[in-house]
Amino acid sequence: MNEPVKLKAKDYKSAVKPIWCPGCGHFSILNALTKAFAALGIAKDDTVLVSGIGCSSRLPAYVDSYGFHGVHGRGLAIAQGLKVARPDLTVIAMGGDGDGFSIGGNHFIHACRRNVNMTYIAMDNEVYGMTKGQASPTTPADWDHSKLTPHGPGVRPFKPAALALAAGAPWIARGYSGNPNQIAKLIAEAIEHPGFSFVQVLSQCITFCPEQTDWKAIVNEREEAPLVDADEAAQLFLHEDGFQTGVLYNAPRATWPPSPPEPQSQDITRGFCL
Amino acid sequence: MTQTELSVAITGAGGAGVISVGELLLQAWAREGGRGLLRKAFGPQIRGGESAALLKLTESERYTAASSYQVLLAFDWNNYSRFGDEIKLAPGCIVFCEEAAEVPAEVMAVKPDLVCLPMKQLAAQAHEEGRVNMLALGLLGQLLGLSEASLSELATQKLAHKPLAYQQAAQACIAAGTGYGLSCDVPVPVPGAKGCWYISGNQAAGLGALEAGIRFVAAYPITPASDVLEWMASPLEQLGGNLVQAEDELAAVNMIIGAAFGGVPAFTATSGPGLALMTESLGLAVASETPITVLNVMRGGPSTGIPTKSEQSDLNIALHGLHGDAPHLVLAPLDIADCVYTSAWAVQLAQQLQTVAIVLSDQFIGQSTAVISEPQRCAALEAAATEDNDYLRYRLTESGISTMATPGDAGLRYTADGLEHNEAGTPSARDDDHQRQLHKREHKLSACSYGDAWARAEGDGELAMVCFGSASAALCEAAELLAEQGVAARTVSLRLLAPLQVERLQAALAGCSSVWVIEQNHGAQLYHYLRGQMDFAMPVHSYARAGPVPLSGAAIVAAMKEATAA
Structure with missing residues (x-):
């Protein structure tokens, strides 16, 4: 047996060139992900990246692991089916804010509730980029840059962390594309968390939301330890500005499915014989 | 007709135990070597609606629904009337009914042999917890020549989880029924060989799927497919597989796609509205060449339609419902026993051809229970050859089938994609890649030899x-x-x-x-x-x-x- 070669971050990248615009925040998430893989010594053959549809969902093809680029909004369902059927694999789902919180919103809350041992990275740029700049569930109510909603979407944006907490997610973190080293640490911790781990990454869309460059001045790293009390976390997530980064909540609980009972008889026809 | 058939209808309110009478009667009949079919008909309500157990006792195993009934036992006339045309009475049929109730004119029109008796009173006299349905079981058992001991034993088995008083009440009512002095008589079919199976089409379809290797099931309840999934849960666990109750049909179909991508044969069951929700992702499974099997137990449509009753109206959506050019398999079991075979065949073809198989069963065969000889099984299909040199997931091959690596396979990493792709799986919008991959996915189905089945x-x-x-x-x-x-x-x-x-x-x-x-x-x-x-x-x-x-x-x-x- 050869000694396993220690892989570097770049060794986890595939030969496929990203379609993202220059300056897109998603590049830094891709870099952070491969950095986290290198730090954990992740086995490429035993890792699957699963995504939905959108700019961010193109990411699996850019990583040299197994991958599944699915349909819009359903990445979490594919990922959970895979992980339940193949608990030996490391499964990471990812997608954008439209994919995860709008068309896939039901899967998001049920994934938080179900607590399958996997990681979900929401690459949140508050906009539908691939369809050229419409408001998403996390877009500010007064954002009036889209022809579809010329007066702004006019509805309150989702608070993804609050939603995840209410639905039962045991581990919640937030990163910012301007700080890839922090994202790498968050992703590595998320993968190691035994259960459903949710990483929201504020990822700026330079093309449709150039104003997001202002985020740099607003984001602030949380200095306190992650909250373990759901009531305290609820207070935080309902009242914060959404720009606090770090591991925000960490309260592990039993994952699903529980360990299966010992296999019994293989005869499954007995009940039918008279 | 050279063979004797006897059709018996039992009607009452949902929750009154009508279906139990039918099940126990057919089981006792089958124990004697008799053949028969139990069709269940319901209104859309769970309780309080109308319910009918429609039995057809036969000498062969070719089961059609009865076109008219020689025996009717009506718990009450109100619920009987809600079935309208569905329960046609044969001229001169035997009709059991409650003594005090007025018999409807349409029933009198067939000049029935009326057996009016105080069923409620007899049940109450037999036992303080006595129920009309067990008295009915005894009465009908007597008519068919079944023994009190056999009926009583089966009823006690069915009530095993109930308090002892329930079981005793059932036994007392059955005895009151079998011992009641009946003066009517009907010719009954001749029993055949003993040792049969008693199974519904939905159970049979689940069994076929498991026998063909299904080890992952995602489930979202829908009438009349829920009982497929409910039946599969325990045996699947027994076989070391997993069942996930999904949040909706969109999740269910994508979960099985995920499991199948992981190399674990995967299955779901649904009915028309659920199939409609799943069709986008069926296209994904076709494009990404991920093998999945979807059992669609058809019901009256469109929309909520007549969810508790049968129809073959989902053929169009099964054949043509997918967007784009998305060749896939559509199969249909021919009867209850054949649900085992066709379901297993569908799973095996889906696996071999790395595509979607839709199996069109329906409420009639799905929710009817029949006495059948041990069903014929589908032999295992030959596995396709594999290759691992210069691996290309979507390689253009002569058969159109390319090797599907699964996560964990060393060095064969690829990203499955619903985007059009080249042979490696890399997204491509090029004309030549699109033409070739479209041809590949069509050719692997058309070039396959399906044999005599x-x-x-x-x-x-x-x-x-x-x-x-x-x-x-x-x-x-x-x-x-x-x-x-x-x-x-x-x-x-x-x-x-x-x-x-x-x-x-x-x-x-x-x-x-x-x-x-x-x-x-x-x-x-x-x-x-x-x-x-x-x-x-x-x-x-x-x-x-x-x-x-x-x-x-x-x-x-x-x-x-x-x-x-x-």
Whole structure:
């Protein structure tokens, strides 16, 4: 047996060139992900990246692991089916804010509730980029840059962390594309968390939301330890500005499915014989 | 008819235990070697609606729904009347009913042999917890010549989880029924060999899937498919597999895609509205060449339609519902026993061809329970050869089938994609990649050799009848009726609908002077599909009648006669 070669971050990248615009925040998430893989010594053959549809969902093809680029909004369902059927694999789902919180919103809350041992990275740029700049569930109510909603979407944006907490997610973190080293640490911790781990990454869309460059001045790293009390976390997530980064909540609980009972008889026809 | 058949209808309010009477009666009958079918008919309510156990005791295992009933036991007349045309009484039939109630005029019109008795009072006298349904079981058991001991034993087994008083009440009421002095009599069918199975089509389809290797099931409840999933849960656990109750059908289909991508054969069951929700992702499974099997237990549609009753009206969506050019398999089990075979065959074909298989069962065969000889099994298909040099997931091969690596396979990493892709799986919008991959996905299905299981073809004659799925029994019944009238007919019951085996079907119809396409829907979906797929050398007629009344041989023959006379 050869000694396993220690892989570097770049060794986890595939030969496929990203379609993202220059300056897109998603590049830094891709870099952070491969950095986290290198730090954990992740086995490429035993890792699957699963995504939905959108700019961010193109990411699996850019990583040299197994991958599944699915349909819009359903990445979490594919990922959970895979992980339940193949608990030996490391499964990471990812997608954008439209994919995860709008068309896939039901899967998001049920994934938080179900607590399958996997990681979900929401690459949140508050906009539908691939369809050229419409408001998403996390877009500010007064954002009036889209022809579809010329007066702004006019509805309150989702608070993804609050939603995840209410639905039962045991581990919640937030990163910012301007700080890839922090994202790498968050992703590595998320993968190691035994259960459903949710990483929201504020990822700026330079093309449709150039104003997001202002985020740099607003984001602030949380200095306190992650909250373990759901009531305290609820207070935080309902009242914060959404720009606090770090591991925000960490309260592990039993994952699903529980360990299966010992296999019994293989005869499954007995009940039918008279 | 040379064989004796006896049809018995038991009607009452949902929750009154009508179905239990039917089940126990058929089980006791089957123990004696009798053959029979129990069809369950409900209103859409769970409790308080109408409910009917419709039994047909026979000497063969070809099960059609009864066209008329020689025996009726009505707990009350209100719920009986809600079935309208669905329960036709034979002239002079035996009717058991509550003494005090006025018998409806439409029942009196068939000049029944009335057995009016104080059922409620007799049940209460037998035991303070006594229920009419167990008294009814005793009465009908007596009529069929079944022993009190056998009925009592089966009832006690069924009530094993209930308090002892319930069991004692059931035993007392059964005894009161079997001991009641009945003066009526009916000819009963001759029993056959003992040692049969007692199984519903939904259970049979689940069994076939598990026997073919399904080890992951995602489930979202929907009538009339829920009981497939409910039955599978325990045996799947027994086999070391997993079942996930999904949040909706969108999740269910994507979960099985995920499991199948992981190399674990995966399955879900649904009905029309659920299939509609799943179709986007069926396209994903076709494009990414991920093998999945979806059992669709058809019910009256569109929309919520008649969710508790049968129809064959999802053929169009199963064949044509996917967006883009998305070749896939569509199969249909021909009867309850065949649900085991067709379900297993579908799973194996989906695995071999790395595609979607939709299996079109329906409420009639799905939720009916029958006594059957041990069902025929589908032999394992040959596994495709694998390759791992210069691995390309979507390699263009002669058969169209390329090796599917699964996560964990060393060095064969790829990203499955619903985006059009090249041989490596890399997204591509190029014309040449699109043409080649479209051809690959179509060719692997059309080049496959499906063998003799594509249809069940029987008989000879210049008249041919073609159907799919559960219409097969009515078709064969029609052929028998025609034979009695001196008309030879052949029947072709299609098990494989897509890809349609055009050459084989043409060969099966060679020499016919006319063809009738028989189906249980309003739009003549099979008729139009066949007309679009192939040329016929003879006139083709359609008999398409929507549910909820089951197809019958007599109605088919009558329609043919009418068309000929016109």
